[in-house]
Amino acid sequence: MSETNLNQLAWTSLFEKYDIFNQLETHNFFNITSTQINQFREARLMTKFDNTSQLPNIFSKNGIGILPTSRGSYTLGKFNIFHKFEEIPEEVEHYRFCNIYESLDFNNISSESTAISCASISKILDDFIGEELVSTVSGRMGTSTFEFSLDKFHTKKITVEKAQIEIDGGYEGEKSFVLIEAKNYISDDFIIRQLYYPFRKWKETIQKEVKNVYLTYSNGVFELREYAFTDIEGYNSIYLVKSKRYAIYNIVINVEIIQQLILATAIEPEPLDTPFPQADSFERVIKLCELINTSEILSKDEITENYDFDSRQTDYYLNACKYLGLTEKAFKDGGIAACLSSKGKAIFKKDISSRRLDFIKLILAKTVFRKTLELYFNKASMPTKDEVVLIMKESKLNKVTSEETYSRRASTVLGWTNWIINQIEE
Structure with a gap:
């Protein structure tokens, strides 16, 4: 079970x-x-x-x-204990990673601590906060004693005394102390406690301004969000101060490179044993492959329980990975699981910039996605869902028959096409 x-x-x-x-x-x-x-x-x-x-x-x-x-x-x-992530603008600022550190492999960031270290060494944290920072604290510790209120129960105070907290990273500069909560997977929301409890402890401990940063990492992209609280005793008074996306790549992708890939990539037939994908976020497709690569094999239950997928999403995204030939069906502890295919393993042995190009080529090898991107360049604007549905119908896809199914799958086509477009840097 x-x-x-x-x-x-x-x-x-x-x-x-x-x-x-x-x-x-x-x-x-x-x-x-x-x-x-x-x-x-x-x-x-x-x-x-x-x-x-x-x-x-x-x-x-x-x-x-x-x-x-x-x-x-x-x-x-x-009461509500979570906060939904706000959308971050698509613009990405590019940074170079200093290659003198052999113990840090930015091509394979598999843990929160490594993600924070890479963001620090590459000066991403310094840029986001606006001052030079050094690592000062991390790990488990106890809170102080403090009170707070929740949502509609603002007249009722909850008292916390020496509860255990874990700080992924604490960085200090001349003006501020920055608490970092990090995740190496993408989710829709997060529990406020992971920011609020450490904030209350350190707000009462030091005189400098305490800043709260939530960092997520996937496929070479760091998303940083700074949060604050309008009321220090209001758990749900959290709000977004600012956000920014950073990337560490060695290869700059432009329109010419994408157009060359369109011409050079051979079309592959639609797989007969895998449905046309319904997984709108290609970033989550990549992230799932990263997680499988790190673990070698992941069961469906492990994916659902640990990485903010519900059971239906787990099926959808595993099918999307299989559709591209990145994963294979496996078994673990008597249940269905997934592991990387030989193609997937080969891609994840490459540096992260080459890996990004390979993901683009995998998408362009599928007729519907290729034609949708070509239409984008011809129109100089994103195709409509109706235009994508027409392309899908002309392509005679497996097991896609109803109008409702066409519409849902068209959202995935647009999502993946938009991901490719967002890789263009100049």
Whole structure:
């Protein structure tokens, strides 16, 4: 049974044993200890939710959140504990990575700590914050004692005392101290606690301005977002201060290179055993391949539980990887899994700039995507969904028949085409 289902069963039992629904109706909050949780399943496995998709159904369907208040206690309530990522402008600023550091391979960034180190060494962090920074703190530590309010329960304070936190990176400059939370996968939202609890600790510890930065990394692109709080005691008062995208590439892609790839890439037949993709974000296709490359093999359950995919999205994105010939079906722990194909392995042995060109060629080898990009260059604007549907119908795709299916798949074609266009730097 998957981790998600085990958590769901254990939490259902806890809700029944402690009559939690009625407790929330009467008191708005319910306090529970790790000792109580451990009666059904280990608390550390039952309380770690980095984004909404990881919540058990009994939480998500009833609008319930959970937050730690000490090293062994938690508070449940009908409050929102997540913040949805804002869109970042497509413009990317390009940086070079200093190759004198042999212990850091920016072509294969597989952990949050490595992503932060590369962003620091390449001076991306310095540019984003606006001053020279040095690494000063990281790792696990305890919070101070502080109070805060949540959403509609602004009159009710929650007290936190010595709860455990983990800081991915703390960087200090002349004017500010920067707390960095990093993820090496793409998600729709994040739990505010990962920024708020460290912020409260260090706001009371030092005199310099404390800044909160959320860093995500995928396929050579760093996305940085700075967040602040309008009310220091308001957990949900978080807002975006600024955001920026950075990339580390050695090859500059221009229109001429894309047009040369169109001419040089041979068209491949549509695979008979894989449906036409429904996976609008090509960045997430790449990220999934990166994760599989790092782990060698990933089960469907592992992808769903750890990387902000629901079960349907896991199927869609695995099919997209297979459609391009990047992955193969495998088995792990008695369940369906995926590993990189020989083609996928060959691509991930290359440097990240060459890898980017290979991804473009894989897309252009498919008739519908090739014709859509050609239409973009002919029109000097993005094709409409109706125009893409017409191209799809003329291409006689496998198992795509209804108008609704054509429309959904056309969104993927436009998404992947837009990804190629966004690789053009000059």
